Amino acid sequence: MLDPKKLEDxxxxxxxxxxxxxxxxxxEAEGKIKQVLQTQLSKLDLVTREEFDIQSQVLIRTREKLDAMEARIAVLENTQAD
Incomplete structure (x- = not known):
């Protein structure tokens, strides 16, 4: 296997x-390419990784609450059916 230090050298x-x-x-070409990419990416409707992670956690908590509510409703329906 090649030594990474040798490859770097x-x-x-x-x-x-x-x-x-x-x-x-x-x-110069690299700078212009970066500029074009940043301009085009800024036009897209994207979220940051931080915003995505926050919304993922909110969704997890919401799902947990929904599951708990569904379980409570099932218990209440069973008690009313008896």
Whole structure:
């Protein structure tokens, strides 16, 4: 198996060997791509991971309360049927 440190060193050597003009173009392209992606993603109706986790917990608690209420109703219906 390859040593991650050796791979990192090799990647650094390759990056250092790239001419500065090419490196600048790559950095500019990366910046523009990030900007376009951020703009497009901001237009989508997305929630953050934190908001998703909070709503998941709310849903779990709601489901637990609903299950408890259904059980209570079943007990009350059984007592009325007797």
């Amino acid at each position: 090799l990647a650094k050597q390759i990056a250092d060997a790239v001419p500065p003009g090419v490196r600048n173009m790559a950095e």
